Amino acid sequence: MKDIGQMVAEHPFFEGLAAEHATLIAGCGGLAVYDPGAYLARAGSPAEHFFLIRHGKVALEVRPPGQDTFILDSVSAGEMMGWAWLYEPYVWQFDARAMDLVRVIEFDGACLRGKCEADPALGYDLMKRFARVMVQRFVDTRLQLMDVYGSRD
Amino acid sequence: MAVGTERAAASADDVWVPRPWVVRSATREIGDTVTLEIEPRDASAARPVAPGQFMMLYIFGVGEVPISVSGTGPTSGLLHTVRDVGAVTHALCNLGVGDVLGARGPFGSAWPIDEHKGCDVVIAAGGIGLAPLRPVVRHVLERRGEYDDVVVLYGSRQPDQLLYTPEFERWRAAGIQVEVTVDHADQTWDGHIGVVPTLVRHARFQVDEAAAFLCGPEVMMRFMAQELVDRGVVPERIHLSLERNMKCAVGMCGRCQLGPEFLCLDGPVFPWTRVERLMAVPEL
The missing domain is CATH 2.40.30.10 (Translation factors)
Incomplete structure (x- = not known):
């Protein structure tokens, strides 16, 4: 079986990562499995982790008061989930529910923040990777907000 | 023109x-x-x-x-x-x-499917845009051996607005990768959530050997074409179907004119490279 360092290096989110950085990051990670319906994160709870999805699909959800739960986005194998651990107050904004059997590498946020503070090159590399995903999801959300399937399609 | x-x-x-x-x-x-x-x-x-x-x-x-x-x-x-x-x-x-x-x-013009025999095929549709592309899927199904990996990427606003869902299993059984997404859903939905271009990131195909056929809302096609190009698909191999207010259907009335193109006659199917610039002009 591959060790976490190999899994980190091979995950698309960390494509091209320097070997020494992969080792540092892997030191904060562990494997986890979530059964269908289990929650990886709950809105309002401390955001202590982020996840590299290795298998399965995770729904990002919100439950408006008095209404049914609403799925905002889904994150699948090969993608990263969770950036609330990066910024104070380190609190999840949305629920994250396993839509099927989900296998992840789960990273300890405090551990990784400490390593980023100590090694600015690692921190900068990591921030660039998170920023790219954030921008992509921002663009996707804008397109979603356009509701393109209106009467003109 | x-x-x-x-x-x-x-x-x-x-x-x-x-x-x-x-x-x-x-x-x-x-x-x-x-x-x-x-x-x-x-x-x-x-x-x-x-x-x-x-x-x-x-x-x-x-x-x-x-x-x-x-x-x-x-x-x-x-x-x-x-x-x-x-x-x-x-x-x-x-x-x-x-x-x-x-x-x-x-x-109008037809999808240039036969020109891409031997290629991987990406068929991407939004909403009722799957309707003009279903003949492409059926064409490929009937000649499955003539094409390599075939991917159907399809999205709609919500699950009850997805077309032709009973056919998806038959397509999958023939080895076609069918990825479906919706913009919004409740917890009964177990597929992808998000816009159609995000599906490209989950699709398995050889970008340098792929031809793509797109149909749906124009803005969706623009983002999808860009996503495909970013991933490495050759722009000349991306084709899309445009629809405007067609009236005469023979290029005489000009109602469907997009710059120099009469969509009813020169299109509706165009190579992306021929209309990319035109689609970015708000006045058109």
């Missing part, structure tokens, strides 16, 4: 005159969308149709609309999937078996 002799020759036939066609079946696909199978009352009115082309369907006393061919029926009929969005489409959606409508065509 001037109307050339080829165009004049093309319109010299009986293309202006709607011929009577009979509804053989009417199937409600989803709430506001119906698939009609129609056949010419006089068999001599039938013309060969290529995937991607459209017909002008005419409801007497109401009006005429362009509707893409979404397949062929069990016999010699043509399938048209119509969404109820206006007076004419409302009337079309309420036709029953045996009713007569007017039809002329087919018109």
Whole structure:
């Protein structure tokens, strides 16, 4: 079986990562499995982790008061989930529910923040990777907000 | 662009005159969308149709609309999937078996599927945009060995607005990768959530050997084409179907003009490289 360092290096989110950085990051990670319906994160709870999805699909959800739960986005194998651990107050904004059997590498946020503070090159590399995903999801959300399937399609 | 002799020759036939066609079946696909199978009352009115082309369907006393061919029926009929969005489409959606409508065509350019034999094929659709692409899927299914990996990426606003879902399992059984997403859903949905271009990131195909066929809302196609190009697909191998307010269908009235292009005649299927710049001009 591959060790976490190999899994980190091979995950698309960390494509091209320097070997020494992969080792540092892997030191904060562990494997986890979530059964269908289990929650990886709950809105309002401390955001202590982020996840590299290795298998399965995770729904990002919100439950408006008095209404049914609403799925905002889904994150699948090969993608990263969770950036609330990066910024104070380190609190999840949305629920994250396993839509099927989900296998992840789960990273300890405090551990990784400490390593980023100590090694600015690692921190900068990591921030660039998170920023790219954030921008992509921002663009996707804008397109979603356009509701393109209106009467003109 | 001037109307050339080829165009004049093309319109010299009986293309202006709607011929009577009979509804053989009417199937409600989803709430506001119906698939009609129609056949010419006089068999001599039938013309060969290529995937991607459209017909002008005419409801007497109401009006005429362009509707893409979404397949062929069990016999010699043509399938048209119509969404109820206006007076004419409302009337079309309420036709029953045996009713007569007017039809002329087919018109327009076709998907260049045969040019990409041996390639991976990406078929990406949004909303009712899957209708003009279903003949491409069926074409590939009938000639599965002539194409490598085939991917269908399809999205709609919500799960109950997805077209042709009963066919998806048959497509998957034939080795086609079918990825479906919706913009919004509740917890009963177990597929992807998000816009169609995000599906490209989950699709498995060789980017340098892929041809892509896109149909859906224009803004979706723009983002999808860009996503494909970013991933490495050759821009010249991306084709899309554009629809504007087509009226005459033979490049005479100019209602569907997009810059120098008459969508009804030069299109509706275009290479991405030919219309990319035009699609970015708000005034067009």
